[in-house]
Amino acid sequence: MERTKPLSGELARLRDEVHSYAVEYGLDFYPVVFEVCDYDTVCILAANGGFPSRYPHWRFGLEYDRLAKGNKYGFQKIYELVINTDPCYAYLLSSNRYVDQKLVMAHVYGHADFFKNNAWFRGTDRRMMDVMANHGTKVRRYMDKYGQDRVEEFIDTVLSFENLLDVNVLFQSEEKQKTSADEDFEFKDDRSQVLRSFMNSKMGRAGLEEGKSEVKKTPLELLDEEIRGTRDIMKFLIDHAPIEDWQADIIGILREEAYYFLPQRMTKIMNEGWASYWHSKILTKKALNSSEIIDFADIHSGVMAMSKQNINPYKIGIELMRDIEYRWDTGKFGKEYQDCTDLYKKENWHIETNKGREKIFEVRRTHNDITFIDEFFTEEFCNRMQLFTYKYNSRTGRNEIETRDFKEIKAKLLNQLTNFGSPIIEVESANHKNRGELLLRHVHQGVDLDLTQAQDTMANIYKIWKRPVSITTVVEDNSIVYQFDGVEFKEDK
Numbered sequence: 001m002e003r004t005k006p007l008s009g010e011l012a013r014l015r016d017e018v019h020s021y022a023v024e025y026g027l028d029f030y031p032v033v034f035e036v037c038d039y040d041t042v043c044i045l046a047a048n049g050g051f052p053s054r055y056p057h058w059r060f061g062l063e064y065d066r067l068a069k070g071n072k073y074g075f076q077k078i079y080e081l082v083i084n085t086d087p088c089y090a091y092l093l094s095s096n097r098y099v100d101q102k103l104v105m106a107h108v109y110g111h112a113d114f115f116k117n118n119a120w121f122r123g124t125d126r127r128m129m130d131v132m133a134n135h136g137t138k139v140r141r142y143m144d145k146y147g148q149d150r151v152e153e154f155i156d157t158v159l160s161f162e163n164l165l166d167v168n169v170l171f172q173s174e175e176k177q178k179t180s181a182d183e184d185f186e187f188k189d190d191r192s193q194v195l196r197s198f199m200n201s202k203m204g205r206a207g208l209e210e211g212k213s214e215v216k217k218t219p220l221e222l223l224d225e226e227i228r229g230t231r232d233i234m235k236f237l238i239d240h241a242p243i244e245d246w247q248a249d250i251i252g253i254l255r256e257e258a259y260y261f262l263p264q265r266m267t268k269i270m271n272e273g274w275a276s277y278w279h280s281k282i283l284t285k286k287a288l289n290s291s292e293i294i295d296f297a298d299i300h301s302g303v304m305a306m307s308k309q310n311i312n313p314y315k316i317g318i319e320l321m322r323d324i325e326y327r328w329d330t331g332k333f334g335k336e337y338q339d340c341t342d343l344y345k346k347e348n349w350h351i352e353t354n355k356g357r358e359k360i361f362e363v364r365r366t367h368n369d370i371t372f373i374d375e376f377f378t379e380e381f382c383n384r385m386q387l388f389t390y391k392y393n394s395r396t397g398r399n400e401i402e403t404r405d406f407k408e409i410k411a412k413l414l415n416q417l418t419n420f421g422s423p424i425i426e427v428e429s430a431n432h433k434n435r436g437e438l439l440l441r442h443v444h445q446g447v448d449l450d451l452t453q454a455q456d457t458m459a460n461i462y463k464i465w466k467r468p469v470s471i472t473t474v475v476e477d478n479s480i481v482y483q484f485d486g487v488e489f490k491e492d493k
Contacts, residue, residue, distance in 0.1 A: 003044075004035035004052075004091065011036065011092070015105055021286045022109035026361070027278065029112035030126070031087035034105065036094050042078050043067040045091060049261065050083045051132045055139035055253065057155055080104040084115040084264070086126035099292040103299060106282040110275030117365050118270070120263040123170050128260055135253045142246050151250070158251050160460040162258045164233035164425050167266065169259055220431040230427040233440075233461075234258070240430055241464045251464075265420060269369045273317015276303065277360075280318065308399075311413070316385075320372065323381050324363060325356030370417045377413070379406040415446045423447045428472065438465045439481075442473035449473045451482070451489075458484040 007015055015034055022029075037045075047064035048054045070076040079100065082090040090108040092101055115121050125131055143151045217225075223240070230236050234255040238248050264271065280300065288296055304315045327333050331351030340346045363372065389402045389412055403409070415421070424443040432439035438461070442449050449471070458469045462484050470483040470492055483492040 003041040004037040007034050007036060007092075010098075011101060014098075014101060018102060018105040018109065018282065018287060021282045022106065022113075022278070024286075025278070025281065026357075027109055027113040029088065029109060029116050030085075032082075032090055032108060032112050033087050034090050034092055034108070036092050038094050039071060039078075040068065042081060042091060042093055043071070045081055046078055049257075050081050050089075051129065053133040053136050055132075055136045055155075056143070057152060059159075080108055082108045082111045083129070084121065084124060084126070084260075085129050088112045088115065089129070097295065099288070099295045100299060102287050102292075103279050103283060103296065106279035106287065107275045109282075110278035111271060113278075114267070114271050114274045114364055118263070118267060119366055120170055120266055120368050123172065124260055124263060125256075131256070135257065138253065139250065142250065146246060154247060154250060155254070157460045157463050158234070158254050160457050161233055162254055163420070163422055164231065165258060165262055166231035167262065169232060170263060220434075220436075224429050224431060227427050227430055231424065233425065233427065236427050237461070237464050242466055243464055247464075266368045266370075269311075269313040269317045269320075270364065270367060270372050271317070272313045273319075273321050274364050276314045276318040277321045311416075319385060320376055320381065321360050321363075323378075324376055325360050327356070328359035329354050329356035370414060373410070373413055373417065377410055382406045382409055418445055419447065421447060423449050425471070432468075432470055435467070437468045437470065440469065440471040442471055444474050448475075454482065455484065455489040458482075458489065462486055 011034075019032075043064050045052060046067055047060050054060060067076070067078065071078070079093065079096070080090065082088055088108070088111075090104075090112075092104055096104065115124075139151065139155075227236060227240070232255075234251050237243070238251050238255070243251075283296055304312065304318070306312050306315055329352075330349065331337065331353045332349050337346070337349060340349070363376070367375070383406070387409055388404045389409055390399045391402045392398075393400045424445055424447075426441045426443055427438070428441040429439040430436070440458075454471060458471060462469045468483055468485040470481050472479060472481045474480070481492040483490060
């Protein structure tokens with residue numbers, strides 16, 4: 001894409017200035033390459049996840065249309081884009097004011113520091129710019145060979161379960177994360193491994209000597225032991241579903257990209273809070289001119305505005321970072337402070353420890369959103385932010401406050417963050433009912449199974465597994481199994 005250009009003149013000088021402030025504050029990041037582009041280009045990049053080249057798919061065009069119209073009618077505006085690669089690439093909007101560019105550059109250096117140092121990003125592929133382009137080339141070749149409609153329909157099918165991931169994969173080595181269809185070629189023939197294993201199991205049982213007391217486990221029983229509890233559904237289907245090589249390769253491509261974006265989903269509050277903390281710190285302490293203060297306050301307050309519908313990750317993130325820094329600067333942590341029952345003494349607690357800056361750098365390195373909220377979202381913070389939960393009252397026809405109770409608010413927030421509010425799904429058996437059917441299990445951790453979405457997802461997994469797909473879940477303390485048999489979604493009794 002030739003629609004972007006490197007910084008020059010005053011913007012290049014500003015970049016160097018903001019860079020020096022970021023380094024001075026101790027931020028540590030890979031080189032950041034800033035480029036300038038118009039809003040249409042920003043929309044194209046944002047629709048593609050920030051990358052100039054992706055595999056072809058209609059949803060990217062749909063997202064571009066949504067972003068472009070959102071800006072045209074004044075509903076939204078994209079200020080910055082930054083990509084987690086080495087070097088990091090960041091895009092500046094050419095129409096931004098000078099003070100906007102300052103804020104965006106400082107914000108980008110905060111993100112770049114987070115990408116490099118947070119534990120959940122440690123295993124991500126920093127060459128993803130090239131990887132995404134290669135994925136696009138491979139998918140286009142498959143479209144030429146097998147037909148665009150067929151390939152795009154298969155991508156649609158796989159995307160319906162791309163959120164069924166295992167976060168533990170993030171801590172595997174980069175080589176282990178990648179799944180190539182080539183790994184399985186030596187085991188593949190015209191049948192799937194499971195069907196072939198099923199035949200082997202029959203042969204194995206027939207070969208048992210009559211009267212022998214020891215019963216050997218069949219290949220399918222051994223397979224079930226191996227895959228039971230697997231949450232990486234895409235990897236499981238690559239390894240065991242009766243699919244063609246190009247289909248396995250496309251699942252591998254989508255899986256690799258899903259895992260690349262997973263750390264960003266897991267650290268949305270922390271990442272945006274960290275970047276917002278640093279754009280605020282750098283601008284108010286170093287980079288702003290007196291004539292720019294009002295404009296900065298206007299932009300910053302707009303970013304931090306709390307929505308009536310959802311938690312604003314920028315606002316919660318930056319306020320928690322500031323709260324941690326304040327508490328660790330004034331000694332408001334540890335057993336002595338926690339055990340203090342004198343409210344006056346506790347409110348006026350002040351011991352010069354000055355460990356705040358050190359603490360927030362430690363937090364940005366070791367936490368994700370769930371552990372961040374679980375450990376640092378305190379009752380004092382909740383009360384100061386005036387947070388509450390609400391629900392719709394059908395009698396009055398309005399949304400009304402449900403509770404201001406700290407424990408309930410925190411529990412609801414953590415439930416929304418756990419697996420991103422989606423149900424946790426595991427593989428239970430690849431030989432359900434001894435018929436090679438697939439049995440999944442819904443691990444209930446506060447999120448119920450949405451049966452409408454479950455039906456659609458299971459129908460798509462059926463297209464790949466090619467045999468009935470069942471899922472066991474809990475409804476009102478009763479264990480229930482639902483099945484999609486290729487025709488209908490029903491309770492399996």
